[in-house]
Amino acid sequence: MRLSSLADYAVVMMGAAARHCGGTRTSAHELSDETGIPLPTAQKLVSLLTRAGLLKSTRGAGGGIKLARPAAAITLTDIIEAVEGPIALTACVESGRHDCAMEGSCSVQPHWGAINDAMRDALGSVTLASLARPPIAVPHLAAKAPMEAQA
């Protein structure tokens, strides 16, 4: 139930990239300096995020990277899935995976789908634009998500 460090770094890096006024071209080196993330790691993340279609990269001298979409159209779900793969709390919610011995007789398995979707939607409602806003000191505003698994 913890985000991997790479996913955490990816969110920070995308936030820094979004602060470059969206379409302005930047580079992995520049983002590394701004965020404090080690350069090799930043390069690896740029590679992953580009392959996922969140960044547009231009190679060669004078090249760089920029957001592939407006910051308001990029969510935490997009970033996390770009680094960690599909969001799946358990193995049985991944489509095409049927390696659980209790498949069919497990009584909680049908519930995981709804729970997983709720998690995914919650992360999907947080856009990169909202993260790029300067921080305001109002730490507590967690939304009450009235979810009851009935599936």
Next chain:
Amino acid sequence: MRLSSLADYAVVMMGAAARHCGGTRTSAHELSDETGIPLPTAQKLVSLLTRAGLLKSTRGAGGGIKLARPAAAITLTDIIEAVEGPIALTACVESGRHDCAMEGSCSVQPHWGAINDAMRDALGSVTLASLARPPIAVPHLAAKAPMEAQA
């Protein structure tokens, strides 16, 4: 962003324990047979869940385990935190942890608190009683959680 296998197993085991009419005494061996979880692993989980106050264990011959609280008063958050520790998507949301070099200057750090609480509340709204219900074939009913991190 994936639940550990132990946490997954713990949910299955608690669901099986709840199906024993709440207060009826059962054992790790019995739960292992019912769920298919290997016996040593089931024993380890019983130990963790007991220490967390979710199960009441009685040692000796004729002993066993039973739910410490009604199934309706046990949530997914309780079970997951009993096995994995406090739910913390990132290192910076854990109270007392300040080992991030970007502490203070990171612009996304203030947002994680609200996001983390939303996750925690969503899992906390799923009770063991709802999981113990026999599965119904209605796979899609994910709640729309209108959360926008404004912290």
Next chain:
DNA sequence: CCTAATCAGACTGATTCGTTCCGATTAGGA
């Protein structure tokens, strides 16, 4: 044509997780 700067993929070391085994504790029966 050459140089320089960038992204992209492959490799190594370390940490964590999952599993298994063995010992401590306790109630029941002789």
Next chain:
DNA sequence: TCCTAATCGGAACGAATCAGTCTGATTAGG
């Protein structure tokens, strides 16, 4: 009262995943 049996509790081993680093391929500019 002692012994036996069944249980929980903690410790050690092996495997898998992950974070981080390095080197190579590609491309624009001089």
